[in-house]
Amino acid sequence: MAGPSAEDVKVLGLSLSPFVIRVRIALRLKRVEYELVEVRITEPKSEILVKSNPVYKKIPVLLHRGKPICESAVIVQYIDEEWTDGGGSSSILPADPFDRAIARFWAAYIDIKLPAPVRALRFETEAAKEVELAEQIRQALGLLEEAFVECGKGKGFFGGDAVGYVDIALGSYLGWMMALEKAKSVKLLDAEKLPRLAGWAERFLAEESVKGLVPDADEYQKFYAAAAARTSATPA
Structure with a gap:
């Protein structure tokens, strides 16, 4: 390396x-x-x-x-x-200043829009509120579905031909979202409503740079089950 x-x-x-x-x-x-x-x-x-x-x-x-x-x-x-020593590694941010600014904008958007509803949905137990939170996440993803066209320019990733800055920002949440889909019986990355993002997610998780780093849904569920067990065992 x-x-x-x-x-x-x-x-x-x-x-x-x-x-x-x-x-x-x-x-x-x-x-x-x-x-x-x-x-x-x-x-x-x-x-x-x-x-x-x-x-x-x-x-x-x-x-x-x-x-x-x-x-x-x-x-x-x-x-x-x-690390730009020409060792065969690709750039993460775009070279063009405008494209770089757009990538930073959407990465910031992801960090503003996703963490709160994702975190809240993890702990929510009321069905109506779960539906509301899932819709908030889907709405945020809907704008990213449109942004994919601008950033990806017809290629497979937000970064074009390769994983880039926005791919990393959004892709880091895929494990959590898959866990929520399984635990809450909701659909967040709906292939019918968000076909570009659904296809992108499959490509992202299959990349060599990503394999083994984004835990699957079962790993997250085990983690929260263990955390819940520790909390219930703690004296009041």
Whole structure:
């Protein structure tokens, strides 16, 4: 692999986190070896996390030669700019300034529109509210269905011929969405209503840079079942 050894690059986070998944995909695209350091994100949080990200104390954090870079969007851009040594890796952000601005816009849109309803749907138990939250997610995806035409320019990915910045931003949520579809019996990426995104999702998950990094629905369900069991066992 190109780039520094795993001793130079560490990712602080958890394998199920969509934000950590982004960083790991970007590093794989750039053929950079790294070590995933799993940290505790509930109190008391891991000392290395608090020390590396004293402002937000959140994952992910990229440690490159001991220096921390925080926030997944910032980290992915850093990776794209840092590892451009011609080792056969592709660029993550578009070269054209306008296309790059559009990619950043839609990645920011994803982080504004998706996290809240996805998180709320995970814990919602009332059927009517589940339907409402699922519709919020579908509406957000509907605009991305249209954006795919502009960004992808008729190719297979938002990044064109290859996985790019918006692909990473949205693709990191696919595991969560598949888990919600299974657990809540709702359809989010409906192939009839969102044919472009449904086809894109299949291609994205089949990419070598992605395989094994986006957990399947069963892994998420096991995680939440274990978390629920721990919560119920905790004394009041």
